[in-house]
Amino acid sequence: MERNTRQPTVAHMVTLLRLLLLTMALGIAGAGEATPPAYELGVKSRDGIGKYFMGREIAQVMGHQGAAWLERPERQEEEDTAAVVRALELKPEWVVADIGCGTGYYSYRMAPSVKEVLGVEIQQEMLDLLMAAGKKKNITNVKPVLGTITDPKLPAGGVDLVLLVDVYHEFDHPVEMLTAIRQSLSATGRVALVEFKAEDPRIPIKPIHKLSEAQARKEFEALGFTWERTVSTLPWQHLIFFKR
Template identity: 30%
Template sequence: MVLTMAHRFNIKKAELLDSPDRRSFLDPDSILGKLGLEKDMVFADLGCGTGYFSIPASAILRKVYAVDVQQEMLDLLNTRIKKGKLTNIEPVLSDGNSIPLANGSADIIFMANVFHELDDKEHMLAEARRVLSDGKLVIIDWKKIEMDIGPPVSERFSPEEVISICRNNGFEPDVNTEAGPYNYMIVFSLSH
C-alpha cells in the first residue's frame, strides 16, 4: 500500500484528539481563521480522525470531505455529525493508496499531523495535485524538537524538509508559520 501510515494514530486514544488540552495548543478555529476560507470552498481534510478540523471547517465552508484510512475514526466522526445535525461533511474511507476524490474537486487539501506518517509522500503529493482545483495545500505538523507529546523526533520533519519535498513535487510555499507551541503550518500553492 502506497499511502499506508508509518504509524497510525491508535484508535484507543481517540478521545485525546478532541481534548481541551489539545485545543490549548492546537486551536482549530484560530488555524482555520488564518486560511482565508470562503463559504463556496471545498475542503478535503486528510487524516481527519474524529473531525477535529472537519467539524469547525463545516461551519465556514460549503463542503468538507473528511478522509481517513481508519473506519473506526470515521464511525466516531459519523456519530458527531449526526449529533450536530451537520449536512455538509462527507466522511470518506481511503484505502491508503489514493485520495478517493474526483480530479479538481477540492479548493483546500488539509493535513494536520499527518505528513510525517505518510510512507510515500511523493505519491500523496501527486494525488493532492490531482484533487486540487488550483487551490492550496495546508500542512500542519509537529516541530522537529524533543517534547513530551507527539511522535518521536526521529519521525518528524522540519518545515525546511517539508518545503523541499513539496517543491520537488509541484508546490510552492506561500506561508510558513507557527500553528502553536508544538506545531508549524505551511500553506502551499500549485507550481505552474
Template identity: 35%
Template sequence: MTKTALPICFALVAACTLANADSETHGHEPGRATTHRTFEDVEHWSAVFDKPERDEWQMPKKVVEALRLKSGQTVADLGAGTGYFIPHLAEAVGPGGTVFAVEVEPNLVAHMRRRAEDNQLTQVVPVLTSKDRARLPRGRVDLVLIVDTFHHLDHRAEYLAKLADVLTPLGRLAVIDWMKKPLPEGPKPDHKLSRQQVVDEVVAAGYELVDSPDFLPYQYFLVFRKSEGRTWGHGTAPEK
C-alpha cells in the same frame, strides 16, 4: 567520582548531546512514513485528539481563520482522526460548502459520521480513503488540510502528485506537523519530520510555498499552491 571517571562522564554527555542534535538536523528517508501505527481504538484516540487542553496550543479557530476559507468552498481534512478540526472547517465553509473528513481507519470514519449526524453538520462527508491516494473528486477541492498526518504518509512524491489532481487550479495544500525537537506534546522527535524536509518534498512534488503562519507553539504551518506551468501527471495542468 574518581579523577578518571569525570572526563569519561563529560565525554558521554557530549556524545549524547551531539547524537541528539544530529537526530534533529538529519531528516528521515524522503517520502517514507516515520511510523506505521493503528488508530482503530476510537475511545483512546478521542481522549488524545479531543482533550479540551489541546485547544490552548492547537488553536483550531485561529488555524481555520488563517486559512481564509470562503462560504460555499470545498475543503478536505486528510487524516482527520476523530474529527477535531471538522466543526471549525464546517463553520468556515457554511451549510452550502463541503467538508470531506478523510480517513484510512474505518472506525474513525464511522465515528466522524456519528459526530456529523449528532451535530447536524450536513456539509460533512466522511470518506474511507486508500493509503496511497486521497479518494476525492478530481479538480474539486479548494483546500486540503493535513494536520499531524504528513509524517504518516508513505511514497509521498507519488502521493502529492496524485493529490494535486483533486485540487482546483488555485487550490491549496496546508500542512501542519510537529517541530522536530522535544516538545511537551506529540510524538518523540524520531517520528517527526523537519519543516525543511516537508517543504523540500512538497516543492519537489510541484507545489510552491505561499504562506507560513508562525503562531503555533509546537507545529509548523505551511500553505502551498500548485506551481504554475507544471504539467500534472494525470493531465490536469493548472489553468492560467
C-alpha cells in the same frame, strides 16, 4: 579504383532533418519529466516503519484506538486550533478535504464556513466516529471518504483546500499521496500542512512525529508544489501553505 562521388539527395536530407528534429523533441520531453524521489529501507525505530523518504523515516499510523487523544480538552491550549482555522481563511464556496480527519475535530470546526468538507480516512472505524459526531452536532455538510494508503479518493480538480493535520509524516506512500492530492486541487487550490515543529526539542512529542519546515518544503517541492507561506506563531506546530 573508382570512388563513390554521389551526393545526398533532397529526399535523404529531409529524412535526416526529420530524424534530428524528432530526437530533439524526445530529449526535451524527457528532460521535463522529473523522476520522483525513491523510497529506501533502513533501520526501523520503535515508532517508525523502517521506510525512509528523502532522509526521513516514516512514522507508524495512529490507530482508531487512539481517537480520544484527538478530542482531548487541552488540545486548544496546546495547539491553538482556533488560530489554525482562522489562518485557513475559509470561503463559503469552498470544498475542503480534511485528510486524516480522525474524529472530525477540524472537519466540524471548518464546516460552518465552507460549502462542503470531505473527511478522508483509511480506517472505517474513524469514519464511523466522524459521522456519529456529525449526527450529534447536527452538521450535514461533512461527507466521509474512505481512501487508501496511496489514494485519498478525491475528485480531480474539485478541491479548494486540502488540510493535513499531524498526518503527513505518517503517509507510507507520500509520493503517491502528494501526486493524487495535487491532482485533486483546483487551479487556485492549496495545501495547508500542520505538523509539530521538529526544530523545537522542548515540544513534548516524539521526534518521529515531528516535521521541520525545511524537510516539509523539500518533500513537497520535489513533488511539484510551490511554497506560499508559513505561520510560525502556533504554540507547538507550524502551518505551511503550498500551491499546486
